[in-house]
Amino acid sequence: MVKLFFLGLGGWASNPFMNHTSVLLVSECSRVLIDVGECTYSSLRMCTPYDVKDLDYVVITHRHGDHILGLPTILQHARRLGTKVRVVGLNDVYDAIKELLRSVGIPNYSSIVEFTVVDSRGKLWLDRIALTTVSASHPIPALMFRFDVDGICIAYSGDSSPNQDFVDLIRGCDVLIHEASFEDEFRDEALRHGHSTVGDAVRIAEEAGVRRLVFIHRDLNPLTLRSTSVPIVLVHRCDVLEITRIL
Numbered sequence: 001m002v003k004l005f006f007l008g009l010g011g012w013a014s015n016p017f018m019n020h021t022s023v024l025l026v027s028e029c030s031r032v033l034i035d036v037g038e039c040t041y042s043s044l045r046m047c048t049p050y051d052v053k054d055l056d057y058v059v060i061t062h063r064h065g066d067h068i069l070g071l072p073t074i075l076q077h078a079r080r081l082g083t084k085v086r087v088v089g090l091n092d093v094y095d096a097i098k099e100l101l102r103s104v105g106i107p108n109y110s111s112i113v114e115f116t117v118v119d120s121r122g123k124l125w126l127d128r129i130a131l132t133t134v135s136a137s138h139p140i141p142a143l144m145f146r147f148d149v150d151g152i153c154i155a156y157s158g159d160s161s162p163n164q165d166f167v168d169l170i171r172g173c174d175v176l177i178h179e180a181s182f183e184d185e186f187r188d189e190a191l192r193h194g195h196s197t198v199g200d201a202v203r204i205a206e207e208a209g210v211r212r213l214v215f216i217h218r219d220l221n222p223l224t225l226r227s228t229s230v231p232i233v234l235v236h237r238c239d240v241l242e243i244t245r246i247l
């Protein structure tokens, strides 16, 4: 079984009750934190039974602030607990982390980070979890993820406008967590900023034939849903989704 703890569901300028983008994937073998928006540490403690020492990996899609600004606080607690933090991401994410730690006055904390570079079209094993990546359609380098563990597949878009490589990567996955930064009437703006609408996320879920769709990276507005053949799971901050293998 895999559990997904939704620590944050909002984008950078979002409803504060949603918190910023972060999901904790818990399998029998490992715990993987996916993206680290602001206040991820408080959500980790509020929404899960885990602390920083329980994180096996932190996997980051890209260096925009709503995906990495929670990391300095995670590292503060790692230092308190005497543990290292294994971080996975693009090379420029590593550069951004070092720059961020310098900027906030804790440059030596980069020694707490054990960084592994993964690139687009990469494949990496996080213990028994296979992580496969493709490049996102976003203004800065960014990745989209597929996680496979114990016969269960989780897809995570990060930030991207609709992306065919991602659709091809995630066919038949058990859960798709897809960004839905804009409502459909603002699609031009979404595409201009390298983002997707609610309708885009639904179309991608339908085309990829995933079993369930979860929206993430929402904005200030309530979600407007349209009918679709794909079951949609509406989650709030701190919700937990349990996924068992369908035989």
Ligand SMILES: [Zn+2]
Residues within 6 Å of the ligand: 062, 064, 138, 159
């Ligand atoms: Zn972004």
